[in-house]
Amino acid sequence: MVMIRPFKAYRPRKDVAHKVAALPYDVMDSDEAREIVKDNMYSFLHIDKAEVDLPKTIDIYDRRVYEKAKENLKSFIENGILIEDSKSILYIYRLIMDRRVQTGIVACSSIDDYLTNNIKKHEKTREDKELDRINHVNICGAHTGPIFLTYRDKEEINKLVEEITSEEPNVDFLAEDGVEHIVWCVSNKDRINTLVSLFKEVPCTYIADGHHRAASAVKVGELRRDLVRSYKGDEEFNYFLSVLFPSSDLKIMDYNRVVKDLNGLTANELLEKVKEKFDVEKAYGSFKPREKHVFGMYLNKEWYKIRAKEDTFQDTVLEALDVSILQNNLLCPILGINDPRTDKRIDFVGGIRGLKELERLGDKYNGVAFALYPTTIDELMNIADNGEVMPPKSTWFEPKLRSGLFIHKLD
Template identity: 35%
Template sequence: MAIVKPFKAVRPSRDKAALVSSKSYEAYTPAELGAKLNFNPFSFLHILNPDYKYHQEVSSEQRFQLVHKKYTEFKSSNYFSKDNKPAFYIYQNNTPTKSYCGIISATAAEDYHNNVIKKHEDTLEKRELLFEKYLKKTGFNAEPVLLTYPDNEVIEKIIKKHQKKRPEYEFTTTDRNSHLLWVINNEKEISQITEAFKSVTTLYIADGHHRTTSSCLLAKKLAKENKNHTGQEPYNFFMSYLLPESQLDIYEFNRFIRDLNGLNSAELLIEIGKIFKIQKKHQEFFRPTEKNQFSMYLDGEFYALSLKKSAYKFTDALSKLDAQILFTTVLNPILGINDIRNDSKIVYSQNKSGSLELKTKVDSGEFKVSFGMLPATIEELKTIVDANLLMPPKTTFIEPKLRSALTIYEL
């Protein structure tokens, strides 16, 4: 049973929503970030980057205090205001090729600790602790975690009903995406949504693993510090965007390797040939068409690698995942990559566009070899998670990517 709750969001005024909201901070190039900070005084990026005007380094503790101060300034200037009634928020993001629509709500840290909310990849403790400090110092979170759930007729019916009405927000951004938001504060519909999610046994984290873990760590800490803890305090919940599984898009990451671990190209092909059938594609761009098949670019030529089933043993759901197969058969034993998350020899790049990046990055001389694969499916993700296993890092690049500060959750 998944616990979801309406909450009183802090939101930008209708006339400033397009100017205030932003992409994730890391999504901007330095030039883009500078332009936003220089020419848009309403951008939420001013809150995230409050030391910009000082042009000097500050400690993370000082920065978090400045973030809180700037956030308070935005509220006092009426760029933001808090809703009077708890609500769910329908958020629709239309890209040039796809439409995503789900519900922003508060979800329970208790569900994460009880394995109702499940993760599919591991997190870094250093990042967890840093974001936990950020949440405690600033007192708010402005970017929801992306959770996915099985399609539900009751929830879909409520969403479609509201989509026929005028949105609270409706604007288009320079990436040609349009953004719409509706507020659900009707008690009957809130009850229907809450009850519908009680039938959902598992919510899967699609994006935002570190934010989820940090929020839940902070919830435990604040509960211990609060002598009058009831379990209903805002810190016991975190903001999530709940999206039906059918709308989730999963893309793969390509792998780029800096050296051949002391092998020459011929020796590498011999070692790989013990586990894979190798077909040279020459200059023909090759992209896998089936599971257990990989593309490789080496010395100016593409290769198709197909797993020899006789040379590999499937032992569990994770062993069937292409990213895991590549690691256990090639990256680790042949190319000497032990720590797939932190080894500087390997670099990842999401392959949403199916570009020729596999070729161009190797041709540049920065890398010796590259590998591509098909994206994982939602079924693979769920099977692995339900078996209490974790995918290797950089297995999935998931969309939609959410905007910050359309709704803000205060702890």
């Protein structure tokens, strides 16, 4: 049983929604964020990455950054950039990228569902990243970025969402990256109650993206429960901002790797070692894998097609993931990447950036780059169902949900 509930969102004024909406804070660094906000006073990055309004020398984890975020959020509200809805409702959020449509329900999810694993995870989190968002949420008193959840399709939900989205939307704009963002407000009480009831029939949801934000939202909720002690359960801090998408709508892109050196090997020595576990074939031109267990390897300005031999993995969902095969048979034993979560010698490159970016980085570092076949959404859900954890950076979702379109206040 999945618990969702309506809430009174703060949302951008319709005429500036396209200027407010911003990519998630964690897909860019501070310099990139400063460039984006330079000519946009409305950008939500003034709240999500508030260091853009402070000296460049400041540590991004300095308390002054979170206080500035709180100040900017208050200013956005006082100046009418963000306006609170008059009553608790649900929302439908649709993104269209390259004619591919994904449509989710914006609601508050229960921190208890997270704590009881009714919201399933597939990644480990890092303490420093959690602490950053704990401070941001707690000091701002708001969830400013939604957690991206998915669930196995339920026909009755799909039908009701289709009915709602056949009507005139409340917000519709095309972002600078060509992604269209559309919002419908679901204010009809019968529709709200129906959606809430239908989700009670959904066995569980899965975190698609936003593990750190989810963990942080839950820990803030627990902190506030401790302060209140005799909390009732209906306080806003017991819930966090989420968008729930049916799994059939989602597409996972490849998440590729670049290693910045050859671990003391020559290119020829590396090739010989790779051949122990992979069938290696020179490619003519760039090579993008089209099937599981096949990888593209860019080395010394040349592309190779490498296919994992049958004895390189066990027949389990986790071990058969291409990210696991590459890590266990090549990155760790040959290139010495023991912990890809912390090793500074490895970079991760989202598939949206293309093979040219892998070539650029491979040449820059005189290292080696790997193009992977994407993890599937079914693999993600099966691994979460088994209580297992994927290797880091296993999934890259596009399009990215925009921050600033919905804000959930805790106070």
